Amino acid sequence: MLKVLLLGAGTMGSVHARAYKSLGNVELIGIVDRQEAKAGKLSANTSAKVFTSYEEAVAKLNAIDVIDICLPTHLHKEYVMKSIGIARNIICEKPLGLNVTEAGDMIAACEKNNVRLFVGHVVRFFPEYKRIQSLLKKGSIGTPAVVRTTRGGAFPRAWKNWYGDFEKSGGLILDLLIHDFDFLRACFGNVERVYAKKLNREDAVGENIDYALVTIRFHSGVIAHAEGTWAHQGFSYGIEIAGTKGIIDYNSAKNAPLKHRSKGKKMDGAAVEVPESPLASSPYRDELKHFIDCIVNGKDPVVTAYDALHAIEIAMAALTSCETGQPVTLSTGELTRGNEI
Amino acid sequence: MKIGIISFAHGHAYSYANIIRKYKGLELAGVFDEDESRGRAVAAHYHTAFYTKLHHLLAADVDTVIVTSENSKHAQHVMAAAKAKKNILCEKPIATTAEDAKNMIACCEANGVLLQVAFPVRYSTPIKRAREIVQKGGLGKILAVKGTNRGTNPGGWFLNKALSGGGAVMDHTVHVVDLLRWFMDAEVKKVYAEIDHLIADEKIDDCGIVTMDLDNGVFATLDCSWSRNNHYPTWGDVTLEVVGTEGTLGVNAFDQKIDVYSDTEGASWKYWGDDMNEKMILDFVDAIKKGRQPFVTGDDGLKALEVALSAYRSSESGQTVLNS
Ligand SMILES: NC(=O)c1ccc[n+]([C@@H]2O[C@H](COP(=O)([O-])OP(=O)(O)OC[C@H]3O[C@@H](n4cnc5c(N)ncnc54)[C@H](O)[C@@H]3O)[C@@H](O)[C@H]2O)c1
Numbered sequence: 001m002l003k004v005l006l007l008g009a010g011t012m013g014s015v016h017a018r019a020y021k022s023l024g025n026v027e028l029i030g031i032v033d034r035q036e037a038k039a040g041k042l043s044a045n046t047s048a049k050v051f052t053s054y055e056e057a058v059a060k061l062n063a064i065d066v067i068d069i070c071l072p073t074h075l076h077k078e079y080v081m082k083s084i085g086i087a088r089n090i091i092c093e094k095p096l097g098l099n100v101t102e103a104g105d106m107i108a109a110c111e112k113n114n115v116r117l118f119v120g121h122v123v124r125f126f127p128e129y130k131r132i133q134s135l136l137k138k139g140s141i142g143t144p145a146v147v148r149t150t151r152g153g154a155f156p157r158a159w160k161n162w163y164g165d166f167e168k169s170g171g172l173i174l175d176l177l178i179h180d181f182d183f184l185r186a187c188f189g190n191v192e193r194v195y196a197k198k199l200n201r202e203d204a205v206g207e208n209i210d211y212a213l214v215t216i217r218f219h220s221g222v223i224a225h226a227e228g229t230w231a232h233q234g235f236s237y238g239i240e241i242a243g244t245k246g247i248i249d250y251n252s253a254k255n256a257p258l259k260h261r262s263k264g265k266k267m268d269g270a271a272v273e274v275p276e277s278p279l280a281s282s283p284y285r286d287e288l289k290h291f292i293d294c295i296v297n298g299k300d301p302v303v304t305a306y307d308a309l310h311a312i313e314i315a316m317a318a319l320t321s322c323e324t325g326q327p328v329t330l331s332t333g334e335l336t337r338g339n340e341i
Numbered sequence: 342m343k344i345g346i347i348s349f350a351h352g353h354a355y356s357y358a359n360i361i362r363k364y365k366g367l368e369l370a371g372v373f374d375e376d377e378s379r380g381r382a383v384a385a386h387y388h389t390a391f392y393t394k395l396h397h398l399l400a401a402d403v404d405t406v407i408v409t410s411e412n413s414k415h416a417q418h419v420m421a422a423a424k425a426k427k428n429i430l431c432e433k434p435i436a437t438t439a440e441d442a443k444n445m446i447a448c449c450e451a452n453g454v455l456l457q458v459a460f461p462v463r464y465s466t467p468i469k470r471a472r473e474i475v476q477k478g479g480l481g482k483i484l485a486v487k488g489t490n491r492g493t494n495p496g497g498w499f500l501n502k503a504l505s506g507g508g509a510v511m512d513h514t515v516h517v518v519d520l521l522r523w524f525m526d527a528e529v530k531k532v533y534a535e536i537d538h539l540i541a542d543e544k545i546d547d548c549g550i551v552t553m554d555l556d557n558g559v560f561a562t563l564d565c566s567w568s569r570n571n572h573y574p575t576w577g578d579v580t581l582e583v584v585g586t587e588g589t590l591g592v593n594a595f596d597q598k599i600d601v602y603s604d605t606e607g608a609s610w611k612y613w614g615d616d617m618n619e620k621m622i623l624d625f626v627d628a629i630k631k632g633r634q635p636f637v638t639g640d641d642g643l644k645a646l647e648v649a650l651s652a653y654r655s656s657e658s659g660q661t662v663l664n665s
Contacts, residue, residue: 145547145568146539146564148564193659195535195661197554200558203482203586209584211485211584213485213487213560213562215535215562217535223537223539223549223550225562227582229584231484231589232589233589242491242570243540244540246570246572247569247570247573325554326661327659
């Protein structure tokens with residue numbers, strides 16, 4: 001039984017807690033959240049103790065195998081650093097850090113102290129994306145040429161609107177598009193340069209929306225276009241890959257197997273449609289199951305902390321491009337070390 | 342109205358000829374084509390005269406011409422027609438260089454003839470409706486636009502740069518740029534483009550993502566790639582996703598379709614929406630009759646061409662370039 005301490009009982013903390021409850025070889029021993037009630041709710045039907053601070057938790061618990069960090073992004077580095085020396089394994093939600101330096105420091109500190117660091121790039125565990133990867137490997141569409149991705153929905157609502165504070169979340173490009181940056185890198189290799197546009201701060205913050213369009217050129221030649229939105233209604237994501245011999249196209253908005261419409265309670269009686277794509281095991285569960293398996297059996301994860309760092313590198317290049325109005329070429333220095341791992 | 346067609350090099354000539362044939366007041370009065378066997382065949386098919394020399398067609402009883410020759414020949418054909426005092430509908434792109442386009446516009450002005458550039462997408466009913474919503478302020482202040490105008494590699498002279506002026510970027514940038522200008526009454530200020538030859542056997546640009554800054558503060562991207570393969574259910578698309586402070590709008594000019602899965606023809610999308618080419622031809626004829634400005638002018642054609650040329654310059658320099 002691996003003993004897990006969960007930090008953060010918000011949206012992601014809840015998803016992780018649910019997954020742990022369903023895994024046989026894991027015991028959730030503690031849940032930390034400043035908001036005690038939230039942690040309390042998640043601890044139902046578990047033996048997990050509830051804490052309102054990390055310090056309190058590590059003082060009262062012993063033999064923690066895994067610390068799982070589901071805190072807002074600006075706290076990731078602080079809590080990864082604190083967890084070193086307490087647990088031998090750390091799972092951290094994406095994005096690993098707010099910038100390349102933060103992520104690099106976290107990786108270096110973990111390596112130095114023999115701590116394993118896993119990052120929740122969950123898109124790698126979505127079956128539709130896994131299927132796309134295998135179709136590409138099989139050569140179903142020949143050599144990939146032009147790729148288009150889309151992801152987003154409404155502006156995320158969370159604790160103290162921390163997503164709206166771009167100093168804390170990195171904004172849409174770091175928080176949301178990081179998923180596509182990582183997946184595209186997994187499919188098409190290293191990035192040569194990035195060009196990006198996003199809304200002005202006044203427009204984005206003032207209207208509580210955000211929107212970005214990013215063009216990525218890979219060393220392989222592939223040209224990708226990524227749309228990230230917090231300006232639309234209803235979350236959806238999609239990817240289209242056009243190659244020399246065909247096209248792969250997926251969009252969660254078009255391919256929702258289940259649509260539940262309930263009569264609205266509002267005056268206008270408008271129906272709210274909630275699309276679902278139910279799976280026996282959620283991608284989040286698959287991801288955590290895989291990380292636990294890597295810990296127990298000493299295996300390498302399909303997505304490494306270096307992959308997480310490279311995705312941040314792409315996001316940072318996109319943010320720089322937004323500022324300068326020019327393309328940003330990625331340096332292929334020390335940072336590409338991860339590819340050899 | 343007696344209409345002559347100058348060259349059937351561009352496939353759109355056939356749709357225009359079919360539309361002309363449909364209307365009593367319109368007559369396909371003659372065809373000139375450098376490709377004599379093609380010219381003779383279409384003239385026979387449409388029961389009209391074939392001329393082996395352009396000046397013979399222009400000297401014949403024709404008051405209007407449609408220029409559907411290879412892109413780089415538009416300039417010579419349009420200017421010859423203008424000098425013969427014919428009103429002109431010119432296929433897009435207006436020309437392959439800005440200089441040619443400017444000369445064409447000046448020549449038509451000097452000769453007092455009407456010059457319209459064929460941007461039929463402005464006549465698409467869903468697109469017109471989308472513009473209406475945008476212009477009425479239905480989205481608040483417009484902030485960003487994501488456009489696509491993808492297609493199937495057209496082959497033939499389109500792959501010969503001397504005739505086409507370029508591949509996918511030359512072929513497919515102008516429609517969406519024209520829509521951006523028309524939707525927002527704004528001009529493109531800066532252009533960045535990733536362009537490459539990644540799909541076709543022939544060496545020509547067939548993939549492109551163009552990013553534009555407009556002078557109203559909006560940014561926009563366009564995928565102009567010839568990326569639709571043989572088994573794709575349709576030839577391509579024209580789509581816009583518009584993001585504003587008060588909402589978003591997505592429009593797909595060809596989404597009025599029926600999905601067909603045929604054992605003999607494979608899978609295909611059959612379009613049933615309004616015919617934008619027909620609306621364009623009728624409006625062009627109307628402009629001539631009323632002696633009014635055409636809905637799409639030579640200058641609109643030039644402005645759109647300039648963005649395509651800027652995209653190539655950006656790709657060559659690897660930098661964002663000023664659009665001019
Ligand atoms: N993989 C994915 O698909 C995905 C989806 C959403 C969010 N995320 C990532 O997960 C992380 C968390 O996001 P979220 O949406 O769950 O946020 P959230 O606001 O819903 O939850 C954060 C929680 O942390 C608690 N908290 C804040 N500071 C604390 C502290 N110092 N000690 C203890 N508790 C504290 C808050 O009370 C809140 O309950 C972010 O990094 C985000 O980018 C990943």
